[in-house]
Amino acid sequence: MPKAAAPARWACFAPALCIVSKAGQGLSMRLLGLSDSNANAERRAIVLHARDYMEEDFVRRHGVAGRGYSCPVLADADRDLAITTLRGAALIFVVDSRLTSHDYLNRRQ
Numbered sequence: 507m508p509k510a511a512a513p514a515r516w517a518c519f520a521p522a523l524c525i526v527s528k529a530g531q532g533l534s535m536r537l538l539g540l541s542d543s544n545a546n547a548e549r550r551a552i553v554l555h556a557r558d559y560m561e562e563d564f565v566r567r568h569g570v571a572g573r574g575y576s577c578p579v580l581a582d583a584d585r586d587l588a589i590t591t592l593r594g595a596a597l598i599f600v601v602d603s604r605l606t607s608h609d610y611l612n613r614r615q
Contacts, residue, residue, distance in 0.1 A: 517544040519578075519598040524589060525553070532556060532582070535589045537598065554578045554598070556585035 519537040526533055534555040539547030558564055559572025560581045572579075578600050580588055592598065 516599065516601045517541050517547075519544070519547060519552070519600065521554075521589075521592045521594070521596050521598065522548065524593060533586065533589060535592065537578075540597075550576065552577050554580070554585065554588060554592075556580050556582045560584075 518540040520540055522536040522538045524533065524535050532555070534553040537547050537552045537554060539545045539552070544552070555577055557572065557574065557579050560579050562581065565571050578598070
């Protein structure tokens with residue numbers, strides 16, 4: 507049985523279509539994967555969206571923000587500002603928050 511590929515430590519996206527999610531996430535921005543590790547982002551419906559586990563009261567209650575599985579997730583107000591700012595042309599660089607070393611900017615692929 508082949509081993510599963512190691513999860514990506516970072517990914518680059520370009521903004522695509524802005525939608526109102528039917529999954530209950532409200533305003534969302536579909537993302538196009540620009541790196542080998544996330545080239546299937548559009549097919550997987552990866553979106554930038556908001557969730558309650560990123561809100562300040564959740565973090566205060568639990569001591570840590572929640573964690574999404576694949577999508578970049580923000581608090582409601584941050585999501586709205588991010589989508590407004592990124593709409594059109596932008597490069598979105600997402601880093602796995604579990605990294606202990608932040609030398610990814612010095613690496614060349």
